[in-house]
Amino acid sequence: MSGNIMLPTPHKIIDIIRETENEYTFRIETIAKVKHGQFFQVSLPKVGEAPISVSAMGDGWVELTIRKVGKVTNEIFNLKPGDKIFMRGPYGNPFPLDDFKGKDLVIIAGGTGVSPVRSLLKYFYEHPDEIHSLYFIAGFKDEKSILFKEDLSNFRKRFNTIYTLDKDKIEGFEVGFVTEHIQKIPFNNFENYNVVIVGPPVMMHFAALECLKKGVTEDKIWLSFERKMSCGVGKCGHCKINETYVCLEGPVFNYTKAKNLLD
Structure with a gap:
């Protein structure tokens, strides 16, 4: 990045994939160097902007999975491949990829929290020799809320996966919240490992507590506060929790710090 860090630039939409009724994935041209866990500020002139993981x-593109939740995202959903969208970034403290390599990794994600960990999962799917083992728990509200179905199917082939729905019972999915399935992770068999947790704050809070009950130490747990993003550069203060600017120090935090940021 150079020049005015607050100035967005136009980028062409390459493709749009409909994930669910309210979530689309936009593939967008960019030469930006992006790390797993970072986010962009996405905007439309005269409409507004929104932070998207x-x-x-x-090579030459990123994918942003956007949920239709307000004025900006509603307008973005009217765009078509070939149209231009404005972005600035990438921003944020990423997942410590190098620290994950050669170890066991547990990823626990709830709902749209699967989006920020998807690139990390795809990386280790494509580089299986760089990870000792990977356990992935993904939870969704119901069948209509399931994201990245093709990826979830692929991940089953290479990772130890548990997919769950809050209440619905369908083939290939357990029933219950992700916290109810953490007990199935064989932490005692791991020598050196990390745990990534992303989702709504309540889910992250209780998932982390379940991991601690299983003997996981705080320094092995990583959380992403991607939902707290606002301006991205520490100017607006909307992401501030106590004295911490999430956009500058996060969105990825080690639990030793994150435990004091959870609601």
Whole structure:
């Protein structure tokens, strides 16, 4: 990044993938160097902007999975491939990828929290020799809320996966919240490992507590506060929790710090 860090630039939409009724994935041209766990500020002139986590990345593009929840995202959903969208970034403290390599990794995600960990999962799917083992728990509200179905199917082939729905019972999915399935992770068999937790604050809070009950130490747990993002550069103060600017120090935090930021 150079020049005015608050100035967005136009980027072409390459493709749009409908994930659910309210969530679309936009593949967007960019030469930006992005790390797993970072986010962009996405905007439309005269409409506004919204912080969106990177859900995948490749040579000359990123994917942003956007949920239709307000004025800005409603307008973005009217765009078509070939149209321009404005972005600035990437911003944020990423997941410590190098620290994850060669170890066991547990990823626990709830709902749209699957988006910020998707690029990390895809990386280790494509580089299986760089991870000792990977356990992935993903929870969704119901069948209509399931994101990245093709990826979830692929991840089953290479990772130890548990997919669950809050109440619905369908083939390939357990029933219950992700916290109810953490007990199935064989932490005692791991020598050196990390745990990533992303989702609504309540889910992250109780998932972390379940991991601690299983003997996981605080320094092995990583959380992402991607939902707290606002301006991205520490100017507006909307992401501030106590004295911490989440956009500057996060969104990824080690639990030793994150435990004091959870509601």
